[in-house]
Amino acid sequence: MAIERTHHPVMMFLEKTKASAQFMKEAEHVMPGGVTANIKHFAPYPIVMKKGSGAYLTDVDGNVYIDYLLAYGALMLGHGHQAIQQAIMEQLQQDGTVLFGAPHELEVTMGKRLQSLYPSMERLRYTNSGTEATLLAIRLAAAYTEKFKIAKFEGHYHGGYNQVLYSVNPSIEAAGPADEPVALPESMGMTDGEQRDTIILPFNDLDACEKILRKHKDEIGAVILEPMQGGFIPATESFIKGLRAVTKELEMVLIFDEVKTGFRVGLGGAQAIYGVRPDLTALGKVVGGGFPVGVVGGAKDIMMTSAPRASADVFDSSQSAKSGAKEVLFHSGTYNGHPMILAAGLKTIMTLEEKITSVFSITDTLKEGLEALFSARGIPMKAVGSGSIFSVVLTDREILNYRDLQRADLSTRKMIDMNLLSEGIYTKPLNRYSLSTAHTSNEIEQTLDAYDRVLTKLFGGATS
Ligand SMILES: Cc1ncc(COP(=O)(O)O)c(C=O)c1O
Structure with missing residues (x-):
């Protein structure tokens, strides 16, 4: 033309x-x-x-x-939004500081609200971005299952780190058969080992996924997906229910990355729409009201691998702590649970509820x-x-x-x-x-x- x-x-x-x-x-x-x-x-x-x-x-x-x-x-x-501006200003005035660096009330108030909307989140942790949230979810899954490969779906994005930067936007000519896609790196600086450790699955093709997952059942600890690809291509109900069943059978942790879909497809995310309970969920974006945030929540026994114990503190210089460090999944962050950000997120959720x-x-x-x-x-x-x-x-x-x-x-x-x-x-x-x-x-x-x-x-x- x-x-x-x-x-x-x-x-x-x-x-x-x-x-x-x-x-x-x-x-x-x-x-x-x-x-x-x-x-x-x-x-x-x-x-x-x-x-x-x-x-x-x-x-x-x-x-x-x-x-x-x-x-x-x-x-x-x-x-x-006026209500968000007010919420962060009020939080600042009430707290007298931008950051405590210690537990504070809002972490629990916000957490309970999230648990009521996402009942799969029996325990949760805050992070500073969606990238950090999916990363923590994958680390938790590896610690819990002691299986260190992950499976992710072709075309799904989970953030900017090597483990998940495969086949997000691959050239179809190079991406292998539709029912057995190959892992194609999306960045420089990736190792052959990393490529072998990330298995690619075809979205909405349960038979093909099942075949691949069974083949690697002793190696794959986590299956991560956007339950609606890119936030807009829905999983079919039979696919997502089937995937839930097969991951449970093969003892793989099923991670819903709801960084895009959380609140945007429904207050309870895609999991509420499908009625499927993932083992772990990653949230981000809307839940921070425009500020940097992420949330990881899920089954108590998986989440509890990150609970600190007196005998296992990585920053404790005593010998007894050193000996226990390998029994805890270490997760930390100076800004995790930032009060002003949680205030903005909570106000966002309350406004959306209406x-x-x-x-x-x-x-x-x-x-x-x-x-x-x-x-x-x-x-x-x-x-x-x-x-x-x-x-x-x-x-x-x-x-x-x-x-x-x-x-x-x-x-x-x-x-x-x-x-x-x-x-x-x-x-x-x-x-x-x-x-x-x-x-x-x-x-x-x-x-x-x-x-x-x-x-x-x-x-x-x-x-x-
Ligand atoms: C599904 C999904 N997961 C993870 C991320 C990474 O989140 P962030 O950009 O906050 O690190 C994004 C960002 O677009 C996303 O859409």
């Missing part, structure tokens, strides 16, 4: 984001690639933001966007509106997802896993996304959409209008 040069999405982007371009040039002299998290990068350069308010972001050029990235899903109450259904219904309105716009032009598109997350997938086929997603029309989706940026609709190109309590019918209407303009420009007007 011929697009006039001035209408080319990248040209329009460059025209509207000159200050971002300038800033990113400067940033390259400070941070590798100009970013402090690789995920923030996209071509030709990421938009540099200056202000957030409710559902909106304003960039350094003064462009205003309706934000559907919401800090990769973390901000389920939108930007700068408002989550309205976030879901506004999300459904947007999904339906978008499907109608594509369908009126005869373009196959599915708004795949549940609760407050979905992705725009250009396909008419069923989407069950990573390979299905790769077969959708990603280049057209990317072109649409670049055009939408110039229309003031923000998400990182190709990313999923997350909504918040700040998104109202007004923002949905503006978004559908912007989509309509972009689709008309690219494909012509609606035919019916």
